[in-house]
Amino acid sequence: MSDSDPQITLYRLQAGPYCERVVRVLQDLDLEYASRFVEPMHSERDVVKRVAGSRPVPAIVDERTGVTMSESANVVEYLESTYGSGLVDGDGDGDSDGGER
């Protein structure tokens, strides 16, 4: 990736409903994110266990805040409370430009 590396990494399944819920919130909040796809079998998800402590997805790693979190309800609440209503500028350039990118 490059200079514009998203600070949020989303571990997700292809077309998992709980994962899609988080994706929708990320998009609604206009947040940049990088997707890492894992497989349905929990035994195939060592990378998620390593970064998040357990294997369920969705899980996110937010480099800006140092937060790692799983379970979609938690993640949605975290994203909305951290980035919703302009609390933190979502585009990572440090200014508060109302989410314009």
Add this chain to the structure above:
Amino acid sequence: MVEFDVVDLPDADHVAEGDTAPEFTRPLVNDEFWADASLSELTDDGPVCLVFYPMDGAFPATYIWNELRDRELGDLLTVVGISISTPYAHKRLIEEREMAYDLFADPANGVAEAYGVAHDLDGMAGISGARPATFLIDEDRTVQYAWVAEEWPDFPPYDDLVAEIRALVD
């Protein structure tokens, strides 16, 4: 090696030595997950050996990756494969071959087309893959060595490839 003539492939108007390797972004699969990655992200870290191979599951993929795995080239440069197989199939191949290289998934075959190595599969309507091909690409994304199969089946000239890799990285 075989008792009959293998089939000659038509001439390919492929990317050649001295050309800039076409940039692309595709899901890059490792043994744990996949995520979009570009060729230039890999070349930014050093030379890359890009290996086009027929889709996962048949003997060309198995033989090519067994050989490249056993030659342990990962300390010299980034070796990365690309085929039309899905990320799911790539994960199986990586696990089954116990290989230390990652694989790009390109089901629509656009990268092979961009490199001039696309190969329509006889008897599989609507499926185009890649003929075996290897491109050594330096940090400036210039192709330093290109080999493209002229027969079907055909396999990379491994000794020549490794000699070219050593000449490039030493």
